[in-house]
Amino acid sequence: MGRSSTQEDSTTESLLRTVGSQHGDDNKKHHRDDNRLDEDLLEWVIDINKNLEEGHTYDLGKSWTIYRVPTNMLEAHRTAFVPKIISIGPFHYGDERYKVMEEHKMRFLIRMLGGKFEGNKNGDTKAGVGESHHHGIWGLGDHHKHSTLLNDLSLAMKNLEGRTRESYSESIKLSSKDFIRMMIVDGCFVVGLLRLYHKSREERVDDPIFTTPWMLRTLQRDLIMLENQLPYFVLEELFNLTSTDNQETPLKHLIVMFFDPLFPREDPISKLNTEIEDYHMLNIFRSTFLITARKKFSLMESTHHHENSSSSGVEERQLSHSATELEETGIEFRRHEGVDMLDIVYHNGALKIAPLTIDDNAVLLFLNFLAYEQCDKLSRPFFTNFFVFLDSLVNDVGDIEILHKYGILNHHLGSDEDVVTLVGQLCRQMVYDPDQFYLAPEAKKINHRCTVYYQSEWRHWWRNLISTYFSSPWAFLSLAAAILLLVLTFLSTFYVIYAYYQPTA
Numbered sequence: 001m002g003r004s005s006t007q008e009d010s011t012t013e014s015l016l017r018t019v020g021s022q023h024g025d026d027n028k029k030h031h032r033d034d035n036r037l038d039e040d041l042l043e044w045v046i047d048i049n050k051n052l053e054e055g056h057t058y059d060l061g062k063s064w065t066i067y068r069v070p071t072n073m074l075e076a077h078r079t080a081f082v083p084k085i086i087s088i089g090p091f092h093y094g095d096e097r098y099k100v101m102e103e104h105k106m107r108f109l110i111r112m113l114g115g116k117f118e119g120n121k122n123g124d125t126k127a128g129v130g131e132s133h134h135h136g137i138w139g140l141g142d143h144h145k146h147s148t149l150l151n152d153l154s155l156a157m158k159n160l161e162g163r164t165r166e167s168y169s170e171s172i173k174l175s176s177k178d179f180i181r182m183m184i185v186d187g188c189f190v191v192g193l194l195r196l197y198h199k200s201r202e203e204r205v206d207d208p209i210f211t212t213p214w215m216l217r218t219l220q221r222d223l224i225m226l227e228n229q230l231p232y233f234v235l236e237e238l239f240n241l242t243s244t245d246n247q248e249t250p251l252k253h254l255i256v257m258f259f260d261p262l263f264p265r266e267d268p269i270s271k272l273n274t275e276i277e278d279y280h281m282l283n284i285f286r287s288t289f290l291i292t293a294r295k296k297f298s299l300m301e302s303t304h305h306h307e308n309s310s311s312s313g314v315e316e317r318q319l320s321h322s323a324t325e326l327e328e329t330g331i332e333f334r335r336h337e338g339v340d341m342l343d344i345v346y347h348n349g350a351l352k353i354a355p356l357t358i359d360d361n362a363v364l365l366f367l368n369f370l371a372y373e374q375c376d377k378l379s380r381p382f383f384t385n386f387f388v389f390l391d392s393l394v395n396d397v398g399d400i401e402i403l404h405k406y407g408i409l410n411h412h413l414g415s416d417e418d419v420v421t422l423v424g425q426l427c428r429q430m431v432y433d434p435d436q437f438y439l440a441p442e443a444k445k446i447n448h449r450c451t452v453y454y455q456s457e458w459r460h461w462w463r464n465l466i467s468t469y470f471s472s473p474w475a476f477l478s479l480a481a482a483i484l485l486l487v488l489t490f491l492s493t494f495y496v497i498y499a500y501y502q503p504t505a
Contacts, residue, residue, distance in 0.1 A: 063166040065279035066091075066229045067375035072429045073367070080367040083222040085215070088186045090172045090179070091227045104209065105185050108192040112242055113149055149241070156237050157183040167231045167279075169375070187230055187238040190223065190281075194254040201257070217261070221361065224259055226368045226375075229280040236278075252284055259285045262361040271340070286369050286383075292343040293382040297438040317440040319392035321450045323399040326351065329453040331446065333406040342386050346442040349449075353403075358419065359412040366426065374431060384430055385437045391427045394420055 068091065069081040087098040157164075157180045164183060165172055172179060193209070200210055209215050222228055239251045253269050259281070260268050265288075273287035273294070327333070336343060336352035345352045369383040393399060400416040403409035411419050434440070 063163075064169045065167050065231065065283070065376065067169040067226060067372070069226055069371045070374055073371050073374070076425055076428065077367050080364045081225055081227060081371065083225055083228050084218050086219060086222050086228070088190065088223060088228045089230050090168060090174060090182065093174065093182060102185075105189040108189045109185055112188050112192050152241055153184050153188070153238065154180060156241060157187075157234070160234060160237065164231055164234055183230070183234055184238070187234050188242070190230065191235055191239050191242065191251075193219065193223075194251070194258050197258050198249055198254050217361075220259060220262055221364055224262065224282055224285065224365060224368060226282055226371050229282055232278040232280050232284065235281070252278065255281050255284050256288055259365075262365050265341075282368060282372060283379075286372065289341055289369075290380075290382055292340040293386075293438050294380075296441075297380060297382075297436070300438060300441060317434045317437055317443055319389050319439075319443040320447050321392070322395040323393045323402040324395075325450065326393075326446065327402055329450050331449065333402065333408060335407040342382055342438075344386075344389065344439055344442055346445050351442075351446070353408045355408055355410070357410045357412070358422070363413075363422065370426065370430070380438075381432045381436055382438060384427075384432045385439050387423070387426045388430070388432070388437075389439050389443065391423050394423045396420060 066089065074081050083092060083098065085098065086101040087093055087095055092098065158176075160183070161176060161180055165179070174182065196205055196207060196210070197216075199205055209219065236251055252272060256268050256272060265271075268288050271288040271291055272284070273290055275294075276283070276287050278284055321329075323333070330349065331346075332350045334350050334352045336345065336354045339354050341354050341356060343354050366383060366387070370387065373379050373381045373384050393403070397416040397420060400409065400419050404416075409419075413419055413422065437443070
């Protein structure tokens with residue numbers, strides 16, 4: 001027994017030593033893991049300290065003018081924000097979907113530098129360096145100067161590189177060489193396209209982009225997109241460096257004329273707003289819609305309307321009734337001719353609205369205006385206000401029919417239901433400040449009239465009568481039959497009584 005006990009104790013001690021050894025090894029392993037984790041953390045700390053020592057700063061967005069479209073808008077309307085055939089700027093740079101257009105970009109650049117193109121038997125063109133056939137459009141025609149011009153363009157873009165990078169809402173990872181090359185190639189393509197489009201309005205232009213019917217309109221749609229912009233100062237510098245005509249049409253005029261087919265208007269150049277900063281082509285074209293809206297907002301500010309609006313609820317500054325309800329209250333809809341699209345006036349019981357035609361091009365344009373207003377803190381939410389107002393007017397197909405009846409709203413979207421859905425989606429998840437609503441005075445006056453109307457007791461009774469007995473033909477027929485039966489019963493009773501008191505002779 002003693003030996004057996006001794007052997008058991010010895011075995012137990014051996015097991016304990018083994019377990020202890022394993023536990024010790026585990027502790028060492030965990031300790032090594034902790035050391036490795038500490039090393040990783042230490043490397044991160046070193047990187048942060050290095051940034052601090054080097055004075056590294058993060059962009060606070062003060063110079064941003066070109067933005068990524070908000071995710072909620074992108075998911076709902078992707079086709080309105082993602083280019084179809086061309087990438088301009090860094091956001092879609094290098095995407096394989098736009099590789100074909102890179103050849104067109106280089107063709108425009110070479111031509112602008114003084115290159116010429118020879119057509120082959122298939123009608124294709126081949127680039128070379130020589131005398132340009134389009135001196136007035138493409139710039140310098142002397143091929144001996146093409147190298148000097150390219151050097152000038154490169155130096156100018158190098159000087160603008162930092163300012164250009166700061167214009168975008170996210171850090172651009174492109175190298176300096178690739179970024180400057182992109183500025184030159186993309187910018188010269190845009191400038192050359194604008195010039196060529198202006199010429200095409202007066203004479204036939206023999207260029208693949210203009211002889212292919214779908215391509216030009218697709219480019220107009222792609223180049224107005226928020227994510228597909230170059231800063232205006234880049235385009236302006238390239239335009240000035242490649243211009244050989246002192247009487248050349250101003251760049252901003254070329255921009256407005258190029259995009260006008262997306263939403264045709266009479267004399268859009270006269271509507272250019274010279275008081276705003278020219279950030280990019282989208283902002284410049286948007287400015288041509290804002291003359292009346294800016295005046296209304298300035299008047300609202302001068303009368304301290306927005307300062308006193310805190311005493312009234314948000315609902316008083318936004319329209320609360322549909323077109324059907326407004327018509328019921330006796331408000332008269334009128335087509336407002338010869339004014340800006342955003343000009344809405346309510347006066348003496350008449351609501352005047354400029355005619356609006358909605359098609360695929362207009363939808364894309366409006367969505368990019370709205371996205372820009374959502375992103376840029378300095379842009380007044382004029383289009384946001386307009387479509388919030390329109391969204392209040394349009395609740396169902398009946399409202400669309402009313403606006404169409406008065407010549408205010410027309411569309412090419414398929415059905416009235418599609419328009420109702422679209423208007424609702426345009427304003428979905430929009431963030432806006434009601435104090436900046438330029439249509440707040442109109443909305444407040446209309447809401448007040450509707451409130452007075454709907455608070456009337458006899459009007460409440462009349463509305464119930466209409467909704468109960470005139471909501472459908474069958475309900476009306478039932479009411480008519482009941483009235484007819486009541487009249488016949490009355491007449492029958494009357495003649496019985498009359499015959500009793502007035503017997504025949």
